[in-house]
Amino acid sequence: MISLREEITVPRSVEDCFRYVADFRSVTEWDATAQRCQKVSQGPIGLGSAFEVDCRVGPTSITLHYEITEYEPWATIVLVGKGRFFDVQDTITFTETDDGTRIVYCADFTYRWGLERLEGQLEAGMRAMGAESLAGLKKALSEKPAAPAISACSERADRWVVPGIAMFSRWGFKRSLPQRQPVSQYLDGQHVVVTGASSGLGLATSVALAEAGADLTLVIRDPKKSAALLDTIEAETGRRDINIELADLSLMAHVEALSARLLAQGKPIDVLINNAGALFNEYGLTEEGLEQSFALLLLSPWQLTRNLLPLLADHERKCRVINVVSGGMYTEQLACNRLIMEPDDYQGARAYARAKRALTVVTELWAEAWADRNITVNAMHPGWADTPGVASALPTFRSITRRILRSPEEGADTIVWLARAAEAGDITGQLYLDREPRTPYLLEKTREAPGEREGLEAFLAAQLALTETETPAAA
Ligand SMILES: NC(=O)c1ccc[n+]([C@@H]2O[C@H](COP(=O)([O-])OP(=O)(O)OC[C@H]3O[C@@H](n4cnc5c(N)ncnc54)[C@H](OP(=O)(O)O)[C@@H]3O)[C@@H](O)[C@H]2O)c1
Missing domain, CATH: 3.40.50.720 (NAD(P)-binding Rossmann-like Domain)
Known part of the structure; x- marks a missing residue:
């Protein structure tokens, strides 16, 4: 298993941070590997909400099926993602601080099909990817983008x-x-x-x-x-x-x-x-x-x-x-x-x-x-x-x-x-x-x-x- 842990603090209310992350469709806005995310369950975001996420892995793309398995408003979200080659459990906790919200993001990856033997080689890349994603999340919750111009x-x-x-x-x-x-x-x-x-x-x-x-x-x-x-x-x-x-x-x-x-x-x-x-x-x-x-x-x-x-x-x-x-x-x-x-x-x-x-x-x-x-x-x-x-x-x-x-x-x-x-x-x-x-x-x-x-x-x-x-x- 590869376990990642990243922490950020953002100048936003704990409610806003929680809502933004819990609606996992936002993942395409902050995780560079997520290309498409669709909510596939009915009903408001909460326990049992399910998402389908296409992630870029090298030259190819894999689909992960995520479900919210723990949902404690303004405090904790656990998402379990299942894919063909690995499963991942994301545990995200939110704590109000004097200057906003601290978000701790832990992701545990479990590999299949013998890929676990490659964990040593994969780990550095996974850590870099995790850090990049959390930097993206920090930006999404902190910065106001410039008004767009025509490309x-x-x-x-x-x-x-x-x-x-x-x-x-x-x-x-x-x-x-x-x-x-x-x-x-x-x-x-x-x-x-x-x-x-x-x-x-x-x-x-x-x-x-x-x-x-x-x-x-x-x-x-x-x-x-x-x-x-x-x-x-x-x-x-x-x-x-x-x-x-x-x-x-x-x-x-x-x-x-x-x-x-x-x-x-x-x-x-x-x-x-x-x-x-x-x-x-x-x-x-x-x-x-x-x-x-x-x-x-x-x-x-x-x-x-x-x-x-x-x-x-x-x-x-x-x-x-x-x-x-x-x-x-x-x-x-x-x-x-x-x-x-x-x-x-x-x-x-x-x-x-x-x-x-x-x-x-x-x-x-x-x-x-x-x-x-x-x-x-x-x-x-x-x-x-x-x-x-x-x-x-x-x-x-x-x-x-x-x-x-x-x-x-x-x-x-x-x-x-x-x-x-x-x-x-x-x-x-x-x-x-x-x-x-x-x-x-x-x-x-x-x-x-x-x-x-x-x-x-x-x-x-x-x-x-x-x-x-x-x-x-x-x-
Ligand atoms: N879909 C496109 O590709 C497209 C492209 C360019 C522009 N638009 C524009 O997008 C807007 C929405 O269109 P849409 O494609 O979503 O069409 P739509 O599905 O027919 O929706 C139009 C809405 O306007 C309502 N409406 C029509 N006549 C009305 C009236 N006299 N009084 C009050 N409400 C009335 C309709 O109510 P009912 O449900 O009672 O009919 C419906 O809620 C329109 O301004 C349309 O010109 C759409």
Whole structure:
């Protein structure tokens, strides 16, 4: 048997350190040999939680099946890992100190298939690996990474356009993994509002943010989905203290009513995630007489965010607004007079792309306007993710690209990162894919003409005023 023992002290609370290590998915952020880790058990992290970890060993990779066999909150975790060639027992203890938390990490390796005879030769390498891993853990729990910049490779890919678009696939997500910085911040006590939380990316985001401790308000439109949503979050995280708000966000009357309720509750918002969306293949008007793509994808998040400004602005803690846009917007140029498509020339994908382009421009305008109100505003696009929305709106696209689509969790990863990572609070006015700022323009011809950007918010205000005068319900 080879036994390793390493000790570190980090300037973090014992609770944060314990949670970070107990959710063993974090291992890929601090152990250089761990390439992939998946939680394979249901339910919140605790006794019996199981993980599958792919570790690099020389030129090859082996899979270890870990299980938490002892779990004493804020004090001790024992993980037993079983692999083809060896088993390992990790015993990790946490002690509060004057300046943070002391973590003692012991790992006992038991070899099989005669490999125990090689222990003498293996030991020095194993010790070096253990020390490196604990240095990684110390860094993950101590340092705030710098805000990311676009990599040379992504810049080149965007310049050549087609490789840039290829990164929307799951390969793009996979490619970005080695560059990632650890995220060890928790959102306890932070109020996060997520729209469109009942399915796809919104659901994946909500589960991840519930795990991170956020105080969640989830906006959904269908009351019948409320119980299932709460059950899913509870099954994954053990939490049921979630506030659900009902609103059909394609209706401005509902946007106003939702805003009024949240304002009346008066709870400051730390993160607002404008995620609700749909691609409408057929032309349609809302009952307020607005073209539905324009209403849901643009006018609604624009008005909701402005309404909620008193809850977002001027906090002690910086507030984050995250707008979920789409890579589809790369095909379209902002032109205010083309944002509302007419029935005879309506194309769902174009209406969708134009609204998402405009929301990206709105993101930049707000970032500038609200910089001195302690609000950051960023847009992200998820790439191509296999969600119920894609399945129903783009069945042919989905059947062709199915093997390369991201999971909802992979699509939602950058939303969660923008909400949670310390360094994400330092950036504003950017468009993100895979935690990296990306150009909002892949094609020069899609840059807006002079005056369009400046006229956008006045155009939206005029459309809203028209809705208010034409809809008795909104009066
Ligand atoms: N998946 C992708 O590849 C992809 C790519 C680019 C951008 N996006 C964007 O990502 C966001 C999430 O999409 P998704 O793929 O996760 O789709 P999804 O699975 O259909 O989820 C969309 C969410 O928005 C909600 N929603 C739709 N219309 C609404 C309305 N009128 N009022 C309130 N909520 C409404 C849906 O509620 P119901 O459950 O009641 O329908 C659902 O919760 C959207 O903004 C989408 O444009 C997705």
